[in-house]
Amino acid sequence: MQFDTLLERAKELFEKEEKQRGTARVRRVMTFFVEIGLLDTNWLKPLKANVLKIEDVLWVAKNIEPRVLEVFPAALIHYPKSFLGLDKLPLELRKIIDNIRLGRAVDGMYKGIEIKKMAFWANFQLPDKRTKPLNEQRVMKTFRFKPTTVLKIKQAAAKKGVSETALLESLVQATE
C-alpha cells in the first residue's frame, strides 16, 4: 500500500473512532474508570452512569481503548455492583479474574494485555481509598485449637494490647 493511501485510511479510521468516542456508551464507560482513578485521559467529556453493562465495557476495550481491559478485573473485583451482565463475561476472562481474586499465578496474555498487569491493578490502592487492595483484604478462615491454646492466644493478645488476629498474624510473619 502506498504511503498516501495508508494515511488516507488512517484519517478515515481516526474520524470513525472520533465519532464513537463521543457516544454515550464510550463516555459512560470511560467516565467510570476515570472517576475511580484507574485511568486518565486527555479527551473525555464525562457522562455518569450508576451501572455499566459488561458488554459495553468489553466493546470499549475492543474498539476504543485496550487499557480498559487492563483495569477492568480490578474494577469488577472492587466494585461488583457497578456492573451488569456477568453472563456476558467470556469464560477465559472469568477464569483470569477468578485467579486474580484467589491470588493464583497470573502469567500469560489476554487480548494483548499482560495478565500480571491486570492482577497488579487489583492489588493497587485506588486514590479514593474506598477500596482495599486485594492483597490487604481479610479472608475468613476457621481453625480448631485446644482450649489451652485459645486461652494462651487470648492472654498473649491482651498482654500486648492487640487483637487475637493481629497476634497470630505477627507470629506467622515472624516465621518468614
Add this chain to the structure above:
Amino acid sequence: MDLIRKILIETEEEIRRLNKEREEFGQVRIKKLKITLLGQFGLLSNSKFPPQIPLVRTDDVDAFLDGDIAGKQCFREIIKKHGLVYDELSDQIWIPPNATFSEISDSEEIFCCVLDPVFVLLSKAIKSKEKNRRLIRNSLVVFGQSLAELIVKYGGELEYFLEWGG
C-alpha cells in the same frame, strides 16, 4: 500547574530536606537524580505531544531513574502521594537508537527529561503493537511520514495499525 511539575517540585523539596539533615550529621549529600520519563505518562507530560491525539493512561509511571537509592525512593513516594505508581520494569523499555529527549526541569537536586513523542510511539509500535494499535494509527494522522518511516525502518508493519477493531 501540570502534574509532572508538581511531582518534580515536591521531590526536589524532599531531597533538599533530606540533604539538610544529612549535612547536619556530616553525611554525604544525595546525588542529583536524573529522571527520564517514558510511556503514556511521558506523552502526557510532554508539551510537544499533540493534544488532538486521544490518549489514555493507567496510573503507572514509566521512567529511567539514575541516582542514589534515597533519591529514587523520594520520587517513588511522591508519585504515590499523587495516586501513581512507579513501574519497576521501566528499565526493560526499548529506546530507539538516535532517540531525542526534551528537558522538563533542571535544578541542583533533579534533572528531568522526557523521550520525544515520536520515539515513545515508535517504541510502542515495535514492542507493544497490539495494545497500542489505535494510538499508533491516530498518531500516524498527525506525525505522518516521519513516524511511518521509522516504524518501517525498525521492522513494523504499517498495515497492522490500519485494521479496524481487534
